[in-house]
Amino acid sequence: MSVDLEGRTTDSSWRRQVLEVQLSPSEAVRRYSMLAPAYEIWARLMESRPRRRVLELANALDGESILEVATGTGAQLVSLAARNPSGRTTGVELADGMLAQTRRRLRTAALDSVEVVRADALALPFEDESFDLVVNSYMLDLLPSDDIPRALAEFMRVLRPGARLVLSNMTKGQARRQSVWDWLYGHGINLTANCRGVLAAPVLSELGFEQITREYMTQLSFPTEIVTARRPAAPSST
Ligand SMILES: C[S@@+](CC[C@H](N)C(=O)[O-])C[C@H]1O[C@@H](n2cnc3c(N)ncnc32)[C@H](O)[C@@H]1O
Incomplete structure (x- = not known):
């Protein structure tokens, strides 16, 4: 990725392959809030x-x-928190309807220590x-193309050196x-409630992530990529 003098990212090849979104970010989040009670039906399918x-x-x-960004109904957050009983598990979500689903699911699973915050992936608190x-999971695909590197740069910022990122x-x-x-x-x-096919691996590479892997899988013909990467480890002091 190259960055111009005003700090805007300039075009690179993944942008030519990825459609632009049709809904504004605020409208997309409003729709997800409304869809929240029924979202798990789609997700399970x-x-x-x-x-x-x-x-x-x-x-x-x-x-x-552990941080999950865009927790949706909280299904994945519950699984992560269950694997991390003595650690810190935190979820972030922007849509109020989804936040309510996440909190309800955590209560049902008696995972009261999990912190859930209403926040934007582009400005993590x-x-x-x-x-x-x-x-x-399934958030980058509904962001405007310009926001994809911004979100990934924000994930890089909050990761410790050498720490890992998993995207779907x-x-x-x-x-x-x-x-x-x-x-x-x-x-x-x-x-698809504003989702379109994206390619995260080239953006991660442009941002300087390391050990990037990508798997492709489909379910009922719906195409998903699962991408893993690490923030570079801190350079040794020797
Ligand atoms: C397709 S759903 C996926 C939910 C969940 N990750 C899953 O896999 O089931 C996308 C979610 O991203 C959330 N979202 C969209 N833009 C966001 C942003 N800028 N910051 C945080 N969450 C966002 C939406 O509110 C919605 O809950």
């Missing part, structure tokens, strides 16, 4: 396998500081270098029937 894989790759260890693991996103379909979602979105038929 389209995203249950990717969610399991995210948890495997995240490999949350007890005692860690946490100190630099404060987490061992950041998890973020709607991505570009690799087969024709998996590309139909983007085709429909590009033709103004928005069945």
Whole structure:
């Protein structure tokens, strides 16, 4: 990524492959708030396998500081917190309806120590270098393209040196029937609540993340990428 004198990012090849979103960020968040009571139906149909894989790759260890950004209904946050009973697990979400679902799910699971904050992924209310693991699922795919590197830079900021990031996103379909979602979105038929296929790995690389991996999987033809990366470790003092 290159940055111009005003601090704006300039075009790079992933931008040419990724459609621009149709809804403003505030309208998208308003829709997710409304969709919150029914969102798990969609998630179980389209995203249950990717969610399991995210948890495997995240490999949350007890005692860690773990952040999930955009918790949605809280299903993944509950799984992360259950693996981290003596650590610190924190969730961030912007939509009030989703926040209410997350809090309800944590109460039901008796995970009262989990902190949940209403905040924007682009301005996380946490100190630099404060987490061992950041998890973020199906959020980058509904942000305007310019906001994708901003969100990832914010994740980099709060990760400790050497700490890990696990993302799942709607991505570009690799087969024709998996590309139909983007085709429909590009033709103004928005069945995905503003999500379109994105490619996070090149953005992570531009930002200086290391050890980047990407897996592609589909569920009912819905294409997901699961991307892992690490913030570079601090340079040794020798
Ligand atoms: C498609 S849902 C995914 C929810 C959850 N991560 C999951 O996988 O089930 C996207 C979520 O991102 C949240 N979101 C969108 N923009 C956000 C932002 N800038 N900061 C925090 N959350 C955001 C929405 O409110 C919504 O809950």
